Amino acid sequence: MAEKTRAQQLVADIAPKLADLTDEVLFGDVWRRPELxxxxxxxxxxxxxxxxxxxxxxxxxxxxxxxxxxxxxxxxxxxxxxxxxxxxxxxxxxxxxxxxxxxxxxx
Known part of the structure; x- marks a missing residue:
């Protein structure tokens, strides 16, 4: 089983979509943009x-x-x-x- 991300550890039990958005959009896309x-x-x-x-x-x-x-x-x-x-x-x-x-x- 894959290790849980920090977002999954903190909020996935009550807000799984927020954990997914944190992982996929915020840290998966926004933080990886090359402009900064x-x-x-x-x-x-x-x-x-x-x-x-x-x-x-x-x-x-x-x-x-x-x-x-x-x-x-x-x-x-x-x-x-x-x-x-x-x-x-x-x-x-x-x-x-x-x-x-x-x-x-x-x-």
Whole structure:
């Protein structure tokens, strides 16, 4: 039996179509488009999640950003930069998430 994707693990029991769309459209198509590198896509995604206060999704995307070549220092700088544009509370919340993720070894 094939290993379940992260989307399947998280939501397939209640929203199997959302898991399929996540796997097939988001990560199967959008993330693979050549116009932006995975590194750039990660930076845009992290910025968007911080700006919208989506800290639950931020944790996994910070991990992915590290895998895609962004350094911890670059990610922190993005958070600092976003404090002026997305709001101080959102940046502060993002820093708390980043501290947890950065405590883990980078892949």
């Amino acid at each position: 590198s995975p590194r750039d896509r990660s930076l845009v995604t992290v910025a968007s999640l911080i700006s919208t206060g989506s800290t639950e999704q931020l944790e996994s995307h910070l991990r992915l950003a590290r895998q895609n070549g962004l350094t911890d220092a670059e990610l922190v700088e993005a958070i600092v930069h976003l404090a002026s544009y997305a709001g101080w509370p959102r940046a502060m919340s993002a820093v708390h998430v980043a501290k947890r993720v950065f405590a883990e070894p980078a892949d």
